[in-house]
Amino acid sequence: MNGREEGFAPTGICSSGPERIHMTSKEMEGGPAGPLVGQFAESVEPGFPFELRLPQGAVPPLQDLPGRYFLGRCSSEVGIERDSGWSIYLRQPLFVCSRQEREDGDFWQLCQGPGHFVRRPGATDESLGQVGIDPAAHWLSQRSRGDPLNLLGPLGNGFSVPSEPHNLLVAADVADDPAWFWQLYFLCEQALDRGGRATILLRAADERELAALIPWLPVQVEVRTAADDFEWLEQLRQTAAWADQMRAGVPASRYSEMKRVIEESRFRTDRNFAQVLVNADLACGVGACLVCVVPTGRGGLTRACVHGPVFDLMDLVD
Secondary structure, three states, rough: OOOEEEOOOOOOOOOOOOOOOOOHHHHHHHEEEOEEEEEEOOOOOOOOOEEEEEEOOOOOOOOOOOEEEEEEEEEOHHHHHHHOOOOOOOEEEEEEEEEEEEEOEEEEEEEEEOEEEEEOOOOOOOOEEEEEEOHHHHHHHOOOOOOOOEEEEOOEEOOOOOOOOOOOEEEEEEOOHHHHHHHHHHHHHHHHHOOEEEEEEEEEHHHHHHHHHHHOOOOOOEEEEEOOOHHHHHHHHHHOOOOOEEEEEOHHHHHHHHHHHHHHOOOOOOOOOOEEEOOOOOOOOOOOOOOOEEEEOOOOOHHHHHHHHEEEEHHHHO
């Protein structure tokens, strides 16, 4: 890689010595605002989204919410426990699924990203049957209604959704991780609310996962499934040909094949036709620590926490 950072805003890069990425003064000024304190509106079920109530007016109206994230302090608010428990020392990214303003508060549906849960061995019920595999997931699973959660955000750039009616294709590789579904499923409802059509393509090898996920979708959504790679690529080829927009949650190893299918299926590909949510370590939220850096298709680097975590697919693949 040539050490050049690419994204939605230019930045200065050190041209000598070790490859380094520097923040612009504008980005440093636009970092997270002061922390918010929300309350859990319900108990948290491992592997599923949860609802959090924030004070009304604490977050201004925002567009393109799915794909954005908060940084939550998933540890105790009690001083003596925080002093003795150092298992969690970084805030954890909690992705926005949806937002609903009601008379009694501003309610946000949040979820963790991929890599925080595994399916419980021997689970046979029609649920995800998941257990957390890190301290943050375990801490969240112990929360009850009314418990506090300290947040920074919302941060990052989310999926863009046209205001006019359109045909939306959502592709989620739940065989890789069901979290891809939670991060994208509300886009279907947004498309329907704007007079459009929505199709969701789910790659899932386990029928039990589909049984747990599909009921969360509006009945107007067309659901397509793929049990293996061949079916997945064939379904992508069929649906990409007529879609106006594609929004995807897949591991980076699938970016190249997805780009190839799109180029083979369409006469042309407009900018931001296909947007993907990258799976990156979102630690600081301001691009300072650089752990979220992801490669771009032109040999450069970009910071997912400030330029993403949603990107145009064509920017990430040669």
